[in-house]
Structure formats: structure tokens, C-alpha cells
Amino acid sequence: MAIVTYRDALNQALREEMHKDDRVFLMGEEVAVYNGAYKVSKGLLEEFGEMRVVDTPITELGFAGVGVGAAMVGLRPIIEFMTWNFALLAIDQIVNAAAKMLYMSGGQYNMPIVFRGPNGAALQLSAQHSQAWESWFAHIPGLKVVAPGTPYDAKGLLKSAIRDDNPVIFLEGEMLYNTKGEVPEEEYVVPIGKADLKREGGHCSIITSGKMVLTAMQAADLLAKEGIKVDVVDLRTIRPMDVEAITTSVKKTNRAVVLEEGWEICGIGAQVVDYIQRDCFDYLDAPVIRVHQADVPMPYAKALEKAAKPDVPKTIAAVKKVMYIEA
Amino acid sequence: MAAKKKPDVKSNAALNTELLHAMLLQRRFEEKVAEAYALGKIGGFCHLYIGQEAVGTGVMSMLRPDDYVVTTYRDHGQALARGMTPRSVMAELFGRADGCSGGKGGSMHLFDRNLNFLGGHGIVGGHVPLATGVGFAIKYRGGDQCIVCFMGEAAVNNGAFHESLNMAGLWKLPVIYVIENNKYGMGTAESRASSIQHMYKRGDTYSIANAEVDGQDVFAVRDALADAIERARTNYESTLLEIRTYRFMGHSMSDAVSGTYRTKAELEEYMKRDPITLLKNKMNAAGELNDARLADMEKEIAAVVQDAWDFADASPEPPPGALYEDVLVETTSDSPVRV
Structure with a gap:
């Protein structure tokens, strides 16, 4: 098996799933031209074009909601937060819109959307940039919450999250991006919900x-x-x-x-x-x-x-x- | 600049009759809703559209079935205008299994996927980014639909509004943002909440075409929509419309109609421009309506509304098992998809 970083494992998952399904697009701050604040989306703009790899203004509430709206009418957005700390600005869209849409519409509008980005503390980033949000989102019925710890799990779970027909909160480890581990060459997924x-x-x-x-x-x-x-x-x-x-x-x-x-x-x-x-x-x-x-x-x-x-x-x-x- | 040829939205008898029927249905339906609320058959928050019917009616009358609509919690009139049946809306208000949202949404969350009616939403401004996202999806797929996003005037001071309009202006998206300015965000007058009194001008900030429209005149609404729709379909361009109207009832069924925030005299003044009366007068003058025809229409609508009530009243409560349904869906397919 190849030895791959957590970052590249995520990149592989994005690339493979975007090839597989034209409805999948990536949107967020610096995801396109800059290749991603943490380089998770490196090369994707070149490969998929600006309609599917979309740089946004710094406007978390707004682009999270754009994802929710696009998911309602059949696209499968991947919304990247540069860090989950910034996602608090978007929490109304995640909790009040994405998580509840299926229920309050009586089952009419499911929400195939992934919200992803680095979670938790890195080094000396102090109070506003060093928070772990698992319990906030895990509290909400209507969301799935995933937190992979290895490159293998990161790739397999991100592929599952993108294919999932429900909103998935995908919490990456900011300090894990450079960690390495075995990742199979062949196609695989890791099922959501399995320890x-x-x-x-x-x-x-x-x-x-x-x-x-x-x-x-x-x-x-x-x-x-x-x-x-x-x-x-x-x-x-x-x-x-x-x-x-x-x-x-x-x-x-x-x-x-x-x-x-x-x-x-x-x-x-x-x-x-x-x-x-x-x-x-x-x-x-x-x-x-x-x-x-x-x-x-x-x-x-x-x-x-x-x-x-x-x-x-x-x-x-x-x-x-x-x-x-x-x- | 050469004068642009407008789509033909001139009045004619058949069309006017349809518009009047739609507006009267909304009015009589909601009068019945108020009655049901007083009897405790409808619970929770319940925001009536009475006085504003020309806005939703005018807008919906211009849309295609494959266009999209998303709106606020003041959604009964718009749901009916879009074509949802009085039965399914009333059953939802009654919290019954046959309601459009299975009894799980209630007054504020009317949805109909078959009509591309993407819901009433309960957080002021929170649904505006959703419309921007639908606009993004339309452009992504190369379609020529548009989405109309209704909001109250209080939403324009909200960050979600500004973030949405910025992206729509930046990316060129086929979204028609409709501010229904009924002058009051609950009990706060627009002049006490907004630094700019002509809020359509906020479109200029984001390079979005904008206009002010008389919301009591269904034809003015239709004209404004014609322009906006053309912009959306041909150039993926957004429009911001400030449609000025007035709500004849309290903010919700639990709120006073007038009092500390507006006077009875003001209310009475605005009620002189009841959108239904204005349309009736126009039709009378054109010989398109008379007392007998109006009486027939009223009678037919009264029967439809009573039927909706009876249907809702007879509809079962959602079964206990429904409690845990619709939280998540089973993921069914992972086959490749090409747009």
C-alpha cells in the first residue's frame, strides 16, 4: 500500500468523487486559485474548472446557505470552512436549514451536502482558532458527524460522506494534515457509523x-x-x-x-x-x-x-x- | 438606449378573472384560518398574508412550473398562489397527516416539491442564501429557470441578505429577490430599523438591477417580474425588487392589529388600497365583472375553503411512528452521475 499524507488522502477522495459524479462541487474560501488554505484541494481547479471548484468571498453564512440551496435542487455540494472556528457564522444554515429540511418538509427535501474543514487546536493559535466542535454538531438530529484520525479513514470516510444523501459534518484534524499512513491504491470506502x-x-x-x-x-x-x-x-x-x-x-x-x-x-x-x-x-x-x-x-x-x-x-x-x- | 420590448402582460378578462380568483381564495382561506386559530384547531405561530395578496399572486402568475420559489414564514397565500391545494395547506395548519409537510412543518414550513416550492422558513433572512444557492445550481446546470426569493423588509438589515446579494451580483445568478415591504418588522417600523428608506437601492451596492413596485397593484407586480425574469433567463442576472405593500392583520395571530406601533387611522388609510378592491374596481370599469359574477365566485370559493376545513378536520393525526421518520434518509445509490 502507498504511504500517503492525511491531506493527500482527502485530496484523492475529492478528486475521485468529483470524477464519479458531476453534481459534486467544492466551494469555500481559497479552495480554487490558492489550492486550499491547507492544500487539500490542490490541483482541483485545474482539473474541474471554476464552476466546480469555487472560491468564495469571506462569507461563511452566505456560502454555507448557497450549498444548502444547491443541495435542495439536486446538486451535491462540499462546503469547505477554512477552519471550523469560522463555521459559527454559518451555524444557522447548518442547524436550522441543512439539519431540519428533511423533517420540516415531511420528507420531501433531503440534503446531500458535506461541510468540511480542519477542527480543533493547532499550535499557539489562541482562543478563537483553537476549538473542537464535535459536541456542538453531534447534538443535532439530522446531521451525521465524522472525525477521521488516519489517512486511510480520512479518504474512505470522505468518499462515504460525499455519497451520503444526508448532511455530513466532516471534522478534519488541523494537526493531522501532514501525518502519513497506508492508503490502498484501489477503490474503497469506510462506512459512516462504524468504529x-x-x-x-x-x-x-x-x-x-x-x-x-x-x-x-x-x-x-x-x-x-x-x-x-x-x-x-x-x-x-x-x-x-x-x-x-x-x-x-x-x-x-x-x-x-x-x-x-x-x-x-x-x-x-x-x-x-x-x-x-x-x-x-x-x-x-x-x-x-x-x-x-x-x-x-x-x-x-x-x-x-x-x-x-x-x-x-x-x-x-x-x-x-x-x-x-x-x- | 433603445426601448426594450416587454413581454405582453396586458390585462385581459380571462387573466384578470384568474388573478381575482387567486387573491380572493387567499383572502377567504386566511379568514377561515383565523377562525380555526381562534378555535384552537391551529396552533403555534400563524402569520397571515391578508393585504399583501397582490404580491404573491402577481409574482406566481409570471413564473413557469419549472421555476423555483422560496419564502418566509408568511407563506400561506404564496403557497396557494403557486398552486398548492387549499386542502393540503389547511391540513398542514391543522397538523395532520395529509398536510403538505405531513404535519411536521406547520404554518411556517409549507413545502411542495412537485411545485418547486422550497418552503416557508422561520429565521428572518436565513432562507435568502438558499435562493442564491438555487440560482447557482440553475447556472451550474446551464438551465434557464429562475428562483424567486420572498422576504420581508426587515430581512434587508440581516447579514444573510447582504452576503447573498454580494455573491449573486458577483457570480451573476438568476435570482429575483423580492422584498415585500409591509412597513413593519413585527412592530418595528422600517424607518426605525433601516438606515436607508428606499431599500431597493441596496441593489446598487451589489450591481444588481433594482426597482420599487406598488404591491397593491397586481399588474405593477407582474410588469416588474417580467423585466426581472427576462434578465434571469437571458443573462443569469439577479434583480432586487422592493414591492411596497401593507399587512392588514397583526404580525401573527397572537399580535395586535394596531396599537403602540401603528395607529388604527393609519391602518384604515392603507386599507383603502386593498389589492382585491383595486382589481375589482378595474374589472368593473372594464365591464369584466359584475355583482352576480362576483357573488358566484365568492360562493364557489367559500365552498372550496369549507371543503379544505372539512378535509383537514377529518385528516388523521400523523401516526406515532412518524415521530422518528424523516430525520435522515437511507442513501440509496452510489452510481456515477453526469449532469
Whole structure:
């Protein structure tokens, strides 16, 4: 298998699906002439022309709504946000229009649209550019929410998202674009709604998604050196969530750590813990522990930022805590 | 510049009768809606179109079936004018299974895919970008349709409006933005909300053709549409129309008709220019209408409206299973598609 960056894997998915279906177009800030702020759309303007790779003014609300309108009449838009932080300007279009159109029209207007872009914190971008939005969108019925953590999953899930007849929120990891991994030469898709057991071990389950998959895998490597073997359950899709994958793992290990990039209160981890307490109550040997961002806006200063973010040492500490191992 | 030949939209008896019928149907239908609301058969918010019928009627009378319409929560009259049946609209207002949106949308969310009626929408200005997107899709496919986007005058102060018009002007999209200026955004007069009183001029900011239109005169509305449609079909160009009208009722059924924000005297003054009366007078003067013919029309419409009520009242509630339906669809095909 070829070794491909997360960025190029996404690019391949866009290119393949645009070749496959003329209704698919990409719209957003800097996606065309500039080749994408993060170069995810590199070369697409040249290949598909300006009607299908469309630069927009800086007008998130407006072009998100353009996508919704185009989807209502049969096109399949991919709306790129330069970052999900900017998508808050468009949240009315995502929540009030895209997510509800099918329901409030009594099933007449489905919404084949993908909203995608980088999510979560990078490095020292401070408060307004360093936020993980999973829980915001996962709260909304009518949306699917996808957060791939590897190049393989990024490509396979983006292809599924573009083919999906529903609105899909596609959260890419800003810090993942340069990461590399195996991607098959041949056609494949990764189904939406299926988690992946990224690593197998009997002592504890780490349940995570998106960029935190990398953190969990690094923590697992270090824990293995101490003889602690963990399951890493990569949710891949946040909504609909693969509850069975979570509970199967926890019933085996009897201990769980839930690792997420965002804040604690009403976060994705809160939902995962609820599924665990409902289905695995009698299996648990310790309370579930959550690892997440500190409950503050992201600070700029390097040391403060590090302290605010979930990371490998915090994940290792949490695993040891649920295993009652003195640090 | 040479005078442009306008499409023939001159009045004639048959057409005028159709227009009058459409407007009277909307009026009598909504009077019945008010009655049903008072009886508790209709719930939630319910915004009536009474006084504004010439706008929706004039616009719809100029469109082709394959054109598109998207509108606000004040959508009953426009839905009827576009051709939705009184039965399906009334059943929706009653929250019943036979409603146009299966009872899940209600007054503010009337949809009909067969008529390209892309819904009533409840967030002021929020649907304006959707129209821009439909315009984009028409151009993407190389079609010659247009989309009409109705909005109230309060929407023009909203970012969604400006972002949409900028893109429509920049990209040249076949969108006709229709501001129905009924002078009040709920209870706030236009002069208290907008820095510019002639809001059609906002089109200039975005290189979009614009005009002010008398919205009580159905023929003036039709004339304005003819120009706008030609621009859309032939050059993919947008138009911004400010169609000045007046709502004879409160903002919604739960709001006072007059009071702190407008006087009864003002209301009475505007009601002298009832669009239906103006059309009737014109037809009477031309010998196209008399008392007996009007009485027949009223009688026929009363029966249609009563039938809509009876149908809605007899229509079942949506089944319990409908609660979880229409949240998502099954994705059915991943075969290649060429536009």
C-alpha cells in the first residue's frame, strides 16, 4: 500500500468523487486559485474548472446557505470552512436549514451536502482558532458527524460522506494534515457509523476519535512498555455513534478512559460515559475517567496551552488511575 | 438606449378573472384560518398574508412550473398562489397527516416539491442564501429557470441578505429577490430599523438591477417580474425588487392589529388600497365583472375553503411512528452521475 499524507488522502477522495459524479462541487474560501488554505484541494481547479471548484468571498453564512440551496435542487455540494472556528457564522444554515429540511418538509427535501474543514487546536493559535466542535454538531438530529484520525479513514470516510444523501459534518484534524499512513491504491470506502478497534489489549479501553486517536496510540505504545495493554476504540463517526464497539470493548477490559479534544461539560465523552453506564454497569471495575481540554478558552502562551490540552501524559495517567496503579 | 420590448402582460378578462380568483381564495382561506386559530384547531405561530395578496399572486402568475420559489414564514397565500391545494395547506395548519409537510412543518414550513416550492422558513433572512444557492445550481446546470426569493423588509438589515446579494451580483445568478415591504418588522417600523428608506437601492451596492413596485397593484407586480425574469433567463442576472405593500392583520395571530406601533387611522388609510378592491374596481370599469359574477365566485370559493376545513378536520393525526421518520434518509445509490 502507498504511504500517503492525511491531506493527500482527502485530496484523492475529492478528486475521485468529483470524477464519479458531476453534481459534486467544492466551494469555500481559497479552495480554487490558492489550492486550499491547507492544500487539500490542490490541483482541483485545474482539473474541474471554476464552476466546480469555487472560491468564495469571506462569507461563511452566505456560502454555507448557497450549498444548502444547491443541495435542495439536486446538486451535491462540499462546503469547505477554512477552519471550523469560522463555521459559527454559518451555524444557522447548518442547524436550522441543512439539519431540519428533511423533517420540516415531511420528507420531501433531503440534503446531500458535506461541510468540511480542519477542527480543533493547532499550535499557539489562541482562543478563537483553537476549538473542537464535535459536541456542538453531534447534538443535532439530522446531521451525521465524522472525525477521521488516519489517512486511510480520512479518504474512505470522505468518499462515504460525499455519497451520503444526508448532511455530513466532516471534522478534519488541523494537526493531522501532514501525518502519513497506508492508503490502498484501489477503490474503497469506510462506512459512516462504524468504529474501528485501532489497537487491541485487555487491560483498559481508550475510547476516542479524530486527532486524539494519534494521542491514544502514542499513549498505548508507552503503556505497553510498562506491560499495560489497552484497546484503542476509534469512534471515527461521532453521530451515529457505534455504541456496540464501545460496550464490547469495555465489557472485555472492565475499565475505560474517554479521550476527547474538546471541553468537558456536555462533551462527547459525557455521551460515551452514559452509554457505558447504561450497558456496562456491572462490568466496570473502576469509575470511567475522561481526558479533555481544560475548562478555559485556549491560551496563547506555550506552557499554558500545553497545560490546557489533552495529551499523552494525561492519557497515561488516566489509564493508570482506572487501573489503580500508583503513578 | 433603445426601448426594450416587454413581454405582453396586458390585462385581459380571462387573466384578470384568474388573478381575482387567486387573491380572493387567499383572502377567504386566511379568514377561515383565523377562525380555526381562534378555535384552537391551529396552533403555534400563524402569520397571515391578508393585504399583501397582490404580491404573491402577481409574482406566481409570471413564473413557469419549472421555476423555483422560496419564502418566509408568511407563506400561506404564496403557497396557494403557486398552486398548492387549499386542502393540503389547511391540513398542514391543522397538523395532520395529509398536510403538505405531513404535519411536521406547520404554518411556517409549507413545502411542495412537485411545485418547486422550497418552503416557508422561520429565521428572518436565513432562507435568502438558499435562493442564491438555487440560482447557482440553475447556472451550474446551464438551465434557464429562475428562483424567486420572498422576504420581508426587515430581512434587508440581516447579514444573510447582504452576503447573498454580494455573491449573486458577483457570480451573476438568476435570482429575483423580492422584498415585500409591509412597513413593519413585527412592530418595528422600517424607518426605525433601516438606515436607508428606499431599500431597493441596496441593489446598487451589489450591481444588481433594482426597482420599487406598488404591491397593491397586481399588474405593477407582474410588469416588474417580467423585466426581472427576462434578465434571469437571458443573462443569469439577479434583480432586487422592493414591492411596497401593507399587512392588514397583526404580525401573527397572537399580535395586535394596531396599537403602540401603528395607529388604527393609519391602518384604515392603507386599507383603502386593498389589492382585491383595486382589481375589482378595474374589472368593473372594464365591464369584466359584475355583482352576480362576483357573488358566484365568492360562493364557489367559500365552498372550496369549507371543503379544505372539512378535509383537514377529518385528516388523521400523523401516526406515532412518524415521530422518528424523516430525520435522515437511507442513501440509496452510489452510481456515477453526469449532469
